Amino acid sequence: MAPGSDTASPSETLKANGANGATASGNESKDETVKYAPIGSICDIHSMYESKPDESGNRSWTKELPSDLPDPAEDDESAQYALILRKSRCYDGRKNLELHSVVIQSQPLKNFLGKVLDGYPGVTTTLERLEFTKPFAPLVHRWETFLRVRSEEQDSVTKEHVELFYRILEGELRDVISLKKDLVANNVVTYDLVWSIFEPDDFMIGSMEGHQTALLFSEAYVDCRTKAWKIEGKFITFDGDDFGFETDVFTIPPFFGTTPITSLSAFPLRYHAGQAAIREALVARGKRWEEHRGYHFKQYEGPATRFLEDDEVKYNVKSRIIIDADAFNIFHPTESVSIDDKVDDTLTDDQRLITSPMVYGYSLKDKEWLRFALDNAHDIEWDSRAFDSLVLPEGQGNLKQLILAIAKAQSQQLDNFDDVVQGKGRGIILQLSGPPGVGKTLTAESVAEVMKVPLYAMSAGDLGTSAGRVEQNLKKILRMIPKWGAVLLLDEADVFMEARTSTDLERNELVSIFLRILDYYEGILFLTTNRAENIDAAFESRIHVSLAYRNLDASSRRHIWSQFLDTPSGPAFSSEQLDKVAAVELNGRQIKNVLKTANLLAQVERGPTQV
Structure with a gap:
């Protein structure tokens, strides 16, 4: 305790114990409680040291400085040498020691390696401490370049240092390089040498949901749990605003002996016998994929993927679809498309080569946000006769042209009319009433067909029956449809349009929600009903055209x-x-x-x- 003070000095609190005040040891009384400074208040360093591993290989930490620490191996003496070789014990039965790593200290040798490894990702030869670790992948991948630059070197000092390094590498890598050459000549590879055939920024071939694709190789590593190779590659995708990179991972399970390189789940493109044809086909697909930025209306037939939390569900889709990555991100945010590094808006052929084979959008028939294969999306064959085939009773034929003209004008945004409240009353609502089977639904379908725009058909069952669910679904749908210039059809809308009463409060709420949301809808909406006489009076002021169908004569x-x-x-x-x-x-x-x-x-x- 410091003289004249009631507080312990820092030196008197070194035996500090956390919260409960443990008793002091040694010569101090067992009843005397040691006092500690507040947590983190002493401006000093407290070191701990790793202990020796126990029989299970587990380690802990101790306050005691180990007594058997060796002197540092790298010092002023070792700094004199061009190379430092670090060797570890070897247990393969052929030698006692094996090369673990090489530290390059020679400046002339660093300059030489700068030419050999120019552009090799992850290697900076100008570092003060340049180190290579087994299996020396950069030097294996650039071995032919190493030999060529070595033969061209003229400076005597550099040549001397290069030859020293060459002798070490040649002895260490001779077997690996020789075996790799032999394997590649036979178009096969062993499990242990999978890493050797992948070079950074290689174009590699893989499969994405059954569709051949090219990627830019990033990394190869072994999964410590499964012992399988994991091959990472980058491809270009579109997030609704920009092109950029996304990563995919391919798995190569352990195998015995040799296997054809092209049988791997991912392999470098240069090993494929038809690489020129594959490149040409994938670049052509990339050009087509590039053209599908924004939103596009297509016919689709084939498998598609739905994202469900951490799972993916496969759908067999035969429907018209809307390709729109931006809308996918807005309305399906839990599995949004994301990119890492943005690339320019106009892609090069090398970038088109590695574009995704997939696009994101919406299936109108399935009413699901899905991932589609671009190869299964085709131009729509429009039925130009659909509108002509629409049959109306005698005396109502001119209404067909009126409906079509209004729909076209709205679609082209020729009507700049706005309500007193900005954004209100900008949509066009058409009511089609009459008995079943007289052409109400066909009218909306044929209008969309002749206008060559999407038709989004929904019923009360798609929206739900509770007020909250209806409001949520309607807001989402009425936000999507104008974005695509689509025609919206609400079939059998009676449940939302029926006159309000003083007793059925739940139905009244549904009608009120529907009316309020319709006021701010900006697209084309067809409402069909079999009971026009029961419609709430408030709809009369919101409907622009009302067409009553009679039974067919x-x-x-x-x-x-x-x-x-x-x-x-x-x-x-x-x-x-x-x-x-x-x-x-x-x-x-x-x-x-x-x-x-x-x-x-x-x-x-x-x-x-x-x-």
């Missing part, structure tokens, strides 16, 4: 029968037969179902279709 039914029955070889039915079937009161959907059933029966009986 005989003339309309005849036209539908004729359309379905026309074949390339001519009409399947005579005029009299068409008159006969048109007299039967059926709607359009029923006519289609009758013909489909008759066609299936005719195929079974191998006879002509009978009605």
